[in-house]
Amino acid sequence: MAEKQLMAHAVGEQMNLMALLKNVNVRVAKNGKQYLDLTFEDQSGEITGKFWDASAADIERFKAGRVVHLTGKREMYQGSPQVKINALRLANADEPQDPSEFVVHAPMKASEMEDELNQVVFEITNQVWNRIVRFLIAKHRDAFFTYPAAKHNHHAFEGGLAFHTLSILRLAHSVVKQYPTINAPLLYAGAILHDLGKVIELSGPVSTQYTVEGNLLGHISIVDGEIVSACNELKFDVHNENVVLLRHMILAHHGLMEYGSPVRPRLLEAEVLHQLDELDASIRMMTNAVENTTPGEFGERLFAMDGRSFYRPNAPETGSTSSQDDQK
CATH class of the missing domain: 1.10.3210 (Hypothetical protein af1432)
Known part of the structure; x- marks a missing residue:
């Protein structure tokens, strides 16, 4: 059975998968402890997460461009999707390790x-x-x-x-x-x-x-x-x-x-x-945001679109016959 990808998980659903660390930033929390602000990526898209109380070894281990095994739960925070990290480790020798396998590609060659x-x-x-x-x-x-x-x-x-x-x-x-x-x-x-x-x-x-x-x-x-x-x-x-x-x-x-x-x-x-x-x-x-939104709900807030979120209607997909047409 194929492993479920990042953006295929619904809010509240558990994640257990391989992903690429696209971005890694070391931050300092209010309690003075360091944490990692992470962006995970696979061919379905990307999602952020925070690795709290990061040790010096964690900071050295989890670098951008490395493939990791992620266990956690998809959540929403201030209108944007994120993953609550339960466990994180580097890929083992018998697991995928090529970053190019996790990068989103253009729809054309x-x-x-x-x-x-x-x-x-x-x-x-x-x-x-x-x-x-x-x-x-x-x-x-x-x-x-x-x-x-x-x-x-x-x-x-x-x-x-x-x-x-x-x-x-x-x-x-x-x-x-x-x-x-x-x-x-x-x-x-x-x-x-x-x-x-x-x-x-x-x-x-x-x-x-x-x-x-x-x-x-x-x-x-x-x-x-x-x-x-x-x-x-x-x-x-x-x-x-x-x-x-x-x-x-x-x-x-x-x-x-x-x-x-x-x-x-x-x-x-x-x-x-x-x-x-x-x-x-x-x-x-807007298309990327709506595609990752459950029908009948608003998607994540888009900073580059003045912080607006966009609604995904429950209406039939583009090109399908509407109920009004059926009544004619």
């Missing part, structure tokens, strides 16, 4: 995502933007198709960066079809590069952490620097308007300065990219 992305690159008919995009994707190819798009929140899984990028490109195609005055090649080029800096900002798909450059510079500044570096390699004038427009797409894509963008969008295409980025990230976060 890397080769499939690369093929789809390459088709869009052909639509970037401006040669300056096309060559910069091709140069940077080739430079960071392996990381781009395997890294997550975030440590937490949206697309925080292996291949999430490329999958998030493709999602935005699909939305962009629909918007361009509806509004043909949009400069499609500029929008597509900006969409492909907007989060590319995360291959330097983040450590990778297993136990994802922010790197020193990620903490000190951030992915927006990083990818802007990558564009300038590409221009130097390709012998493009960084003051050329095409280069400036592309850099603006990247620098403005968070929309507001308080959200990390040094400038606000001042191009139609930059505003569209910002809105599509927000839309895709928000839908992914």
Whole structure:
């Protein structure tokens, strides 16, 4: 019988399973004793838990990236799921120990995502933007198709960066079809590069952490620097308007300065990219929360969505026939 995964457990249900320690933080409780603030992960998702009264040996033993055997009970705390830990130990020699077996993956293979992305690159008919995009994707190819798009929140899984990028490109195609005055090649080029800096900002798909450059510079500044570096390699004038427009797409894509963008969008295409980025990230976060919620209840509170929780209706699943239709 297959072992039940983390997010398959209902509130109040006992857990007895193998999981990956995705994140481990040493904290100090009000009583002065140290404890471990843990995030467990498997291919169903992730859940947090606290290991109280952690000894020096526990702190040395339970490191991020290690596979453990967890015994505990799923609970809810302040609107978020967590596990009350009863027992925790490292995996034995005869148990799974490969962290990659416990990482959530994108719903597409890397080769499939690369093929789809390459088709869009052909639509970037401006040669300056096309060559910069091709140069940077080739430079960071392996990381781009395997890294997550975030440590937490949206697309925080292996291949999430490329999958998030493709999602935005699909939305962009629909918007361009509806509004043909949009400069499609500029929008597509900006969409492909907007989060590319995360291959330097983040450590990778297993136990994802922010790197020193990620903490000190951030992915927006990083990818802007990558564009300038590409221009130097390709012998493009960084003051050329095409280069400036592309850099603006990247620098403005968070929309507001308080959200990390040094400038606000001042191009139609930059505003569209910002809105599509927000839309895709928000839908992914809400979908993940609702999928792990019992029908008829509200899910966990989402910090990135202003602390709101979202309701999962008891209504039939999408695509099924409603009772009203049955009465016709």
